[in-house]
Amino acid sequence: MIFSELYSAYYNAVAAILSRMLKGECTERELQSIVAERAFGESVLSILPSLKSGKWQLACPDMTTALEHTPTMPMTTLQKRWLKAISLDPRVKLFGVEFPSLDDVEPLFTEADYCVYDKYSDGDPFEDEGYIQRFRVILTAIRQKTPIKFEMINRKGRVVYGRCLPKRLEYSEKDDKFRLVTAGNGYIGTVNLSRMIHCAHYTGDKPLDSGEREMTYDTATVKLSDDRNALERFMLHFAHFEKQAERVDGKHYLIRIRYARDDEPEMVIRLLSFGPMIEVVGADSLKTRIIEKLKDQKKCGLK
Amino acid sequence: MSTYSELIKNFEKIRAYMREFYVYGFKSRDEYSAKSARSYDDERRRMESWLGDHMSFVRTPEGKNMFISIDSRSIRHNPFYHAWKAKSFTDGDITLHFILFDILHDPAVKRSISEILQEIDEKYLVGFEAPMLFDESTVRKKLKEYCEAGIVVAERSGRKLYYRRADSIDISELNDVLHYYAETAPCGVIGSFILDKTDADSDAFTFKHHYITGAMDSGVLAALFDAMREKRTVTVTNHSRRKDEAVENRIVPLRVFISVQSGRQHLIAYLPEYDHFQSYRLDYLSDVKQGDPTPRFDELREALDRMQGKMWGVSIRRNRWGKEQLEHVEFTVRVEDFEEHIVRRLEREKRIGTVERLDAHTYRFSAEVYDTSELIPWIRTFICRIVQMNFSNRAVENQFKADIEAMYRIYGIKEGEEI
Numbered sequence: 001m002i003f004s005e006l007y008s009a010y011y012n013a014v015a016a017i018l019s020r021m022l023k024g025e026c027t028e029r030e031l032q033s034i035v036a037e038r039a040f041g042e043s044v045l046s047i048l049p050s051l052k053s054g055k056w057q058l059a060c061p062d063m064t065t066a067l068e069h070t071p072t073m074p075m076t077t078l079q080k081r082w083l084k085a086i087s088l089d090p091r092v093k094l095f096g097v098e099f100p101s102l103d104d105v106e107p108l109f110t111e112a113d114y115c116v117y118d119k120y121s122d123g124d125p126f127e128d129e130g131y132i133q134r135f136r137v138i139l140t141a142i143r144q145k146t147p148i149k150f151e152m153i154n155r156k157g158r159v160v161y162g163r164c165l166p167k168r169l170e171y172s173e174k175d176d177k178f179r180l181v182t183a184g185n186g187y188i189g190t191v192n193l194s195r196m197i198h199c200a201h202y203t204g205d206k207p208l209d210s211g212e213r214e215m216t217y218d219t220a221t222v223k224l225s226d227d228r229n230a231l232e233r234f235m236l237h238f239a240h241f242e243k244q245a246e247r248v249d250g251k252h253y254l255i256r257i258r259y260a261r262d263d264e265p266e267m268v269i270r271l272l273s274f275g276p277m278i279e280v281v282g283a284d285s286l287k288t289r290i291i292e293k294l295k296d297q298k299k300c301g302l303k
Numbered sequence: 304m305s306t307y308s309e310l311i312k313n314f315e316k317i318r319a320y321m322r323e324f325y326v327y328g329f330k331s332r333d334e335y336s337a338k339s340a341r342s343y344d345d346e347r348r349r350m351e352s353w354l355g356d357h358m359s360f361v362r363t364p365e366g367k368n369m370f371i372s373i374d375s376r377s378i379r380h381n382p383f384y385h386a387w388k389a390k391s392f393t394d395g396d397i398t399l400h401f402i403l404f405d406i407l408h409d410p411a412v413k414r415s416i417s418e419i420l421q422e423i424d425e426k427y428l429v430g431f432e433a434p435m436l437f438d439e440s441t442v443r444k445k446l447k448e449y450c451e452a453g454i455v456v457a458e459r460s461g462r463k464l465y466y467r468r469a470d471s472i473d474i475s476e477l478n479d480v481l482h483y484y485a486e487t488a489p490c491g492v493i494g495s496f497i498l499d500k501t502d503a504d505s506d507a508f509t510f511k512h513h514y515i516t517g518a519m520d521s522g523v524l525a526a527l528f529d530a531m532r533e534k535r536t537v538t539v540t541n542h543s544r545r546k547d548e549a550v551e552n553r554i555v556p557l558r559v560f561i562s563v564q565s566g567r568q569h570l571i572a573y574l575p576e577y578d579h580f581q582s583y584r585l586d587y588l589s590d591v592k593q594g595d596p597t598p599r600f601d602e603l604r605e606a607l608d609r610m611q612g613k614m615w616g617v618s619i620r621r622n623r624w625g626k627e628q629l630e631h632v633e634f635t636v637r638v639e640d641f642e643e644h645i646v647r648r649l650e651r652e653k654r655i656g657t658v659e660r661l662d663a664h665t666y667r668f669s670a671e672v673y674d675t676s677e678l679i680p681w682i683r684t685f686i687c688r689i690v691q692m693n694f695s696n697r698a699v700e701n702q703f704k705a706d707i708e709a710m711y712r713i714y715g716i717k718e719g720e721e722i
Contacts, residue, residue, distance in 0.1 A: 001522075002387060002490070002492065002493065002521055002522045002525050003314045003387060003390050003522055004390055004452070005390045005391070005392035005396060005397070005400075006400075006452060006454070007387065007388055007390070007496040007499070008310070008388050008389065008390050008392070009385065009388040009389065009499075010310065010392070010397070011392075011397065011400065012388075012499050012500070014397065014401065015401070018401060038499075040309050040352045040353050040385065040389070041309075041351065041352040041353070041355055042309050042348075042352045043309060043352075046308070046309070050394070054431050054432070054433075055394050056394055056397050056398050057394075057398045057427070057428055057431050057434065057435050058397070058398055058401050058402070060430060066426060066427045066429075066430060067401060067402075067405045067427075068405060068408070069405050069408040071401055071404060071405070072404070072471070072500070073404060073454055073500065074453075074454045074468055074469040074470065074471050074472075075453075075454075075469075075471070075472050075474075075497065076452045076453050076454055077452060077453030078452070078453075078493060078525070079493055079496060079497050080453065080472065082488075082490055082493035082494060082497075083472075083474075083477075083497070085488070085489075086480070086484045086488050086494070089484070089488070092480060092484075095479055095480045095483075097476040097477060097479075097480060098476060099477070100472040100473050100474065102472075106532060107532075108490060108493075108525065108528050108529075108532070109489055109490075109528040109531070109532070112558070112604070113528055113531045113532070113558060113559065114489055114558060114559040114560070114561055115558055115559070115560050115561070115611070116561045116562075116563055117560050117561070117562065117611075117614075117616070117617075117654060118562050118563060118564045118565070118616075118654060119563050120651040120652055121650070121651045121652075121653075121654075122647070122650075122651040139479060139507060142506075142507045143507065168506060168507055168508060168509050169507060169508050169509075170376075170508075170509045170510065170511050171483070171487065171508060171509075171510050171511070172510070172511040172512045173487060173510070173511075173512055173513060173514075173563040174511075174512040174563045174564055175511075175512070179511075181509070229544075231327075232326075232544075233565070235326045235327055236326055236516070236565060236566040236567060237564070237565050237566060239325065239326055239514060239515075239516055239566045240373075240374070240375040240376070240512060240513050240514055240515065240566070241374055242372045242373065242374040243328075243372060244328065244359075244361065244370065244372060245327060245328055245329040245370075246329050246361070246363065246368075247329050253329065258374065260376075269684040270684075272683050272684055272686050273680035273681065273683045273684050274680070274683075275679075275680075275683055275706040275707075275709075275710060276706050276709035276710045276713055279713045279714070287714075290714065291714050291716065292687070293686050293687035294686065294687070294707075294710055294711060294714055294716050295716055296687035296688065297686045297687045297688070297689065297707065298711060298716060300637065300687075300688065300689055300690045301690070302689055302690060302691065302692065302704065302707070303704075
């Protein structure tokens with residue numbers, strides 16, 4: 001069962017508090033910060049008082065405990081089953097790690113039990129040896145905060161050389177691709193991993209800027225008419241953005257979505273997919289692009 | 304009168320609230336009429352406590368509207384997982400939990416129930432003014448619960464039953480794996496539970512186009528996976544938006560269909576009573592009860608495998624005699640010089656069907672599908688270059704063309720207008 005106190009933030013916070021107590025004298029402030037880190041906004045009002053008052057009989061009022069061992073819990077069958085399921089995923093080879101023995105564990109699911117039916121078909125070659133090797137070099141460099149050098153094929157098909165400080169890997173479930181978010185790579189903020197052909201740790205002495213390129217954001221403002229269940233479809237479709245909606249009247253809504261300017265072309269086609277159920281009223285550049293597309297469509301003479 | 308707590312006993316209530324606040328977020332307090340004002344205040348306060356800065360509000364003439372707004376590209380962990388970590392428990396539950404695992408601190412330590420009871424009283428609770436009383440049946444029940452969860456093992460030696468903690472698994476190498484899959488794999492919240500027990504954090508991954516709402520359906524999803532693994536029927540409650548009342552159905556769950564473009568998850572199942580296949584929105588399902596194993600599971604899943612070649616999304620259309628009703632979809636786009644990316648888009652975004660090159664500047668997509676209307680949003684993304692279309696379902700084709708005309712009107716584009 002997923003919804004169980006065994007996984008609760010309170011149990012985790014109490015385990016961390018008891019571990020800290022076992023290490024020796026600790027301050028109230030230290031324990032409060034453990035609660036703040038491990039549990040929720042108001043947890044400090046209940047966890048420490050419950051321990052101190054003896055409501056939970058695990059610690060004395062002086063914040064010592066009769067427990068003798070650092071609290072730990074073995075993995076539940078559910079956790080092992082999930083772990084087994086991901087150990088069967090082809091992408092796991094990217095990480096080059098040995099999974100613990102789970103021979104007697106039934107996976108929670110296999111590839112036959114679910115289907116991601118609308119991801120793009122030109123995802124990264126996760127099982128390609130060269131790709132795996134480059135992925136691992138990058139992951140190590142991110143961990144160690146060290147620079148890399150690489151060769152990649154750019155959009156024009158040319159091989160280009162670059163050096164950068166890799167910051168993180170951004171994975172898109174829709175594209176099924178990893179992009180490397182970099183610093184110190186001139187004006188290029190991200191590099192598609194599948195475009196890289198060579199990658200190694202950089203040991204040269206060229207100084208690299210460690211600041212990530214600042215992302216610029218715009219706001220799409222959309223008027224929506226709730227026909228054909230458009231409101232629910234639209235709000236779910238754009239759920240992963242920062243957004244705000246307000247009802248204008250019975251079935252009309254005004255929705256503002258904050259999006260990265262680099263993603264404007266993608267935003268245009270995503271908005272177009274909602275047809276006449278929406279009207280884009282801002283930003284100007286977004287609206288202009290949509291109008292241009294419609295004018296071009298009109299010239300196609302579709303009857 | 305009950306007092307407020309951050310913790311909850313029942314996940315279903317908060318599941319509905321979180322969706323409302325996150326997906327829509329424009330309703331005022333008064334509009335949550337189905338629930339009491341007190342209930343609304345408590346749930347809102349819990350969400351604020353769990354989600355902190357992700358909660359916002361706006362003042363409108365109708366009052367203060369609370370909403371959850373998250374750019375999932377900027378976060379490393381799904382904040383909705385917090386809700387799954389808020390299960391309530393009793394004072395006895397938490398006390399007993401830590402004491403039991405302190406007694407059973409190593410897999411080599413084995414104790415009988417009487418030994419455990421004696422240690423609890425004499426070692427752990429003796430220092431308290433009013434020590435809790437744990438009788439044998441309470442401790443036995445808790446140990447049974449832990450054996451079922453797989454964290455305690457019961458072993459018989461002679462006539463006596465001994466308990467020990469289950470063996471630990473070394474996951475020290477799996478930090479990056481767990482961080483990645485906790486966000487991308489089905490039921491990723493379980494990965495998050497595993498990570499909670501480790502101290503290692505990771506800042507190596509972020510996620511784009513990342514729908515985090517599915518987290519709220521993890522309980523239903525896990526129960527359906529259980530049924531599929533064991534080839535069982537289940538009974539589910541379906542709260543479809545098309546019906547006022549929730550409906551209970553006995554179904555054979557066959558496969559979960561996850562969309563990474565719409566944020567929706569569906570279950571395709573077979574309904575034995577009606578002898579047909581149907582898709583269900585996962586967020587409309589609740590209360591999954593496991594039924595009996597069915598010998599037809601493999602045969603039904605093979606049938607679904609065959610049907611998938613004609614499904615654009617999750618719609619399966621058959622007439623009442625079980626005969627497939629297929630529709631032909633075809634549209635042609637114009638591709639200018641240096642627009643090879645459009646051809647690549649057609650190839651990579653099509654899920655079924657074929658793309659044909661008609662000449663240097665025209666390409667045609669065609670497919671036989673159950674439901675033409677499922678392709679419409681995708682076809683609209685090619686607006687600006689659609690030169691011809693031919694749907695066997697004329698009503699959908701006419702609607703598509705009428706919609707384009709409506710868009711011209713919305714944006715004030717008139718006949719013969721120059722760019």
